[in-house]
Amino acid sequence: xxxxxxxxxxxxxxxxxxxxxxxxxxxCQICEHLIAQARHHFNNHVTNKKDLEHxxxxxxxxxxxxxxxxxxxTCINLVNNNIDKIFSDIQAGDRDSxxxxxxxxxxxxxxxxxxxxxxxxxxxxRK
Numbered sequence: 555x556x557x558x559x560x561x562x563x564x565x566x567x568x569x570x571x572x573x574x575x576x577x578x579x580x581x582c583q584i585c586e587h588l589i590a591q592a593r594h595h596f597n598n599h600v601t602n603k604k605d606l607e608h609x610x611x612x613x614x615x616x617x618x619x620x621x622x623x624x625x626x627x628t629c630i631n632l633v634n635n636n637i638d639k640i641f642s643d644i645q646a647g648d649r650d651s652x653x654x655x656x657x658x659x660x661x662x663x664x665x666x667x668x669x670x671x672x673x674x675x676x677x678x679x680r681k
Contacts, residue, residue: 578621578622578624578625579621579622579625581628581632581659581660582654582659582660582661584617584621584625584628584629584632584659585632585653585654585657585659585660586650586651586654586660588610588613588614588629588632588633588640589640589643589644589650589653589654590650591609591610591613592606592609592610592640592641592644593644593650595609595610596644596645603637603638603641606637606640606641606644607633607637607641610629610633610637610640611630611633613629614626614629614630614633617629632657632659635657636657639653639656639657640653640657643656649663651663
């Protein structure tokens with residue numbers, strides 16, 4: 555009986571000692587973050603491809619370490635391999651998730667439509 559109690563105490567202590575692990579973001583999540591940053595920079599007058607690429611690479615370098623050891627390199631690869639598509643989609647106003655799907659970072663595109671950022675219905679348009 556004493557041995558069972560000791561084992562139980564050890565198991566409970568081990569369970570309590572484990573730190574919750576932070577799951578690294580997927581390539582899709584990194585891409586969606588990256589495209590949102592691209593849109594932000596584009597809307598704030600970074601309107602040529604080379605400057606946008608430079609800003610996005612800086613964004614990759616500033617990903618927090620908690621995102622995991624491969625997040626920065628994944629981000630850099632997404633920029634380097636897809637800057638033409640990213641830039642043309644941002645110019646065209648395509649949805650972030652569509653761009654990430656098109657470059658193969660995400661497996662699907664959400665089927666729901668969202669309003670463009672910063673647009674809100676007016677009182678006259680509400681029902």
